[in-house]
Amino acid sequence: MNEELDLLNPPSTDFSMLDYDCAYIPGNKVRMNYKYVAKASKTFATAVIARGWRRFGKYFFHPICSGCNECKSIRIDVNDYHYTKSQKRAIKRNKNTEIIVQKPTLTAAHLELYNKYHAFKHEKDNWQHRNITQREYHENFVDGAQDFGKEVLYIINGKLVGVDLIDVLDDGISSIYFYYDPDYANLSLGTYSLLYQIQLAKILDLPWIYLGYWVDGCKAFAYKPKFQPQELLDGFPHVSQEPEWDKEDLS
Template structure:
């Protein structure tokens, strides 16, 4: 495993925050020329790093600590009554795991999702190059998990498998299937996959108190958040 002390990191110049209007953000990136193995990626995830395409990053804002890394401790997680209903509602779906790649079918689903759910964000308008740079990686730990109903693609959960858990990188789904709560279902499915693989956690990325789109992450209890470099249980 790479010694973390010898890794190089670079900070961006301040830029408009994607989550909090009017705020400036700074992002810390791992040197893109640094080869990363799964163990190193896992260690960095414990320090709050996430993956976007081929890049590992975390917020590095001097005046703001709003972005708080969150993860689900698999061993003690129990679905709520609502989450059990979501699991039951999606029992008819078929799942297959594939290597990350862009196809017409997958991209069209992604484009519909971004247009319907995130037309007010910096991911709109969607493009194939954006999809490729954001979600496609050649690393062995990255996978696309496809959820289908009688062959029709309803959702894709982009997941990274590390030695210390699963990272729920991103999920996109058919916006016309709101009744199924496919985004929440994908997280519950990943929790079960981690449980079966004896992995301790599912990493959910960042929770931001004043960002409504992040509120769903607190539905998974107990939850752990990285505060002052310590993972603190939130019940």
């Protein structure tokens, strides 16, 4: 019992950032609550992600915005998942795409692809953009992976065209971040990467895909209701409390 409590309460540094402009709701301000955990266990990561937290590097976090509770955690029910016709077509389009699952790494190809994707999103969707440094990439996507963080590489004819960062937890897979080569947009790699997560979860007998947050009306999240069935979590309960997920159909 004491060992389990230790895993759920690792040594950490807790802090919150100053308010900044919300990327999801124009005119709103965001404040994030952070927990820096130098060596998180899979048990801890599973517990907090099931309660609405997210992870980048060694930082676990969730919003604590004043007067706003629009960020709802969302997860996909793997066992009852229903593939749409367009999703089945995406799978067929990627029949020759090679997939490698491994510990997160940092190569020149990673940095080049990440920066190419974000330059594209800057032009297409007005994302803020500056090239990421090796140090920033390592801190966000390689550091803190421990034994549960993985990257899924998508390769076509020997070329890296997509990278999906995930956590493989005790009860599911948590989607962290995906980026891809816009020259291969016709392959629907974003859709295909999430469908592969569902396939991987089935292989590992894991019931959930944790998909981050849902904000009603936010364009950036418009793709999420296409993956059904789903559940939503309201709030961010403490690890001593059971999270109450509710079935929702956002489509």
